[in-house]
Amino acid sequence: MATQVTAVINQKGGAGKTTLAMNLAAGLARRAPTVVIDLDPQGSSLQWASQGSAPFPATVKQINGRWDARTLHQNYRAYRHMVLDCPPSLDSHASLQALRACDLALIPVLPSPVDLWASLRLPREIEEARKDNANLRAYMVLNQLEPKSAISAAMHDALAEFGVPVLNAAMRRRAAYRSAALEGVSVYQMGSRGAPAAAEIEAIINEVIAS
Ligand SMILES: Nc1ncnc2c1ncn2[C@@H]1O[C@H](COP(=O)(O)OP(=O)(O)OP(=O)(O)O)[C@@H](O)[C@H]1O
Numbered sequence: 514m515a516t517q518v519t520a521v522i523n524q525k526g527g528a529g530k531t532t533l534a535m536n537l538a539a540g541l542a543r544r545a546p547t548v549v550i551d552l553d554p555q556g557s558s559l560q561w562a563s564q565g566s567a568p569f570p571a572t573v574k575q576i577n578g579r580w581d582a583r584t585l586h587q588n589y590r591a592y593r594h595m596v597l598d599c600p601p602s603l604d605s606h607a608s609l610q611a612l613r614a615c616d617l618a619l620i621p622v623l624p625s626p627v628d629l630w631a632s633l634r635l636p637r638e639i640e641e642a643r644k645d646n647a648n649l650r651a652y653m654v655l656n657q658l659e660p661k662s663a664i665s666a667a668m669h670d671a672l673a674e675f676g677v678p679v680l681n682a683a684m685r686r687r688a689a690y691r692s693a694a695l696e697g698v699s700v701y702q703m704g705s706r707g708a709p710a711a712a713e714i715e716a717i718i719n720e721v722i723a724s
């Protein structure tokens with residue numbers, strides 16, 4: 514079966530790319546062999562997986578420099594799922610290539626219009642990538658939602674202007690997401706501390722990845 518590739522992408526720094534990529538990979542790894550490709554020279558996913566004593570449930574590899582979709586698929590064909598953790602830039606080879614190599618692009622965004630304005634080039638790049646990758650699906654994933662505050666009218670307008678659909682499933686701001694990175698685990702491995710976050714990641718997987 515072909516590897517299903519999900520790119521987690523946003524040129525805005527700190528939007529939650531690595532948090533979503535690593536927890537998504539841990540959730541997918543419960544279903545089938547999964548690899549994370551760390552495309553960020555900062556090496557955050559690799560660093561995450563090397564924290565703590567427990568092995569991370571998905572394999573994590575780093576790629577620096579140039580690569581192409583065909584070689585990527587060839588090299589990791591043993592995995593059912595691949596998650597690409599992109600760097601906070603659209604000017605790098607990595608992010609633009611990731612949009613050509615993936616089946617699904619997930620764009621974590623903070624619930625502030627100002628953050629979204631910083632990402633306005635992304636929808637254009639997705640359209641451009643569809644010339645080579647016609648079946649590319651793309652969704653935004655709201656991250657760091659506050660439990661009680663509703664999305665503002667300005668945010669609704671900004672999301673509509675962005676023109677990429679928003680997943681129903683979202684990630685709230687939760688200490689468990691931070692702790693998971695520090696402990697080198699995913700929210701799935703944190704017992705009751707991680708359960709509400711793991712349920713959010715499951716909802717994302719069930720909405721757009723799990724068949
Ligand atoms: N839902 C959340 N709840 C609480 N903290 C979060 C959440 N999502 C992300 N964070 C924290 O926000 C910070 C930035 O997240 P992360 O590193 O995943 O972003 P990034 O987009 O990968 O950043 P970069 O652009 O530098 O690669 C981290 O400290 C992370 O633990």
Ligand SMILES: [Mg+2]
Pocket residue numbers: 530531532553557598599
């Ligand atoms: Mg990152």
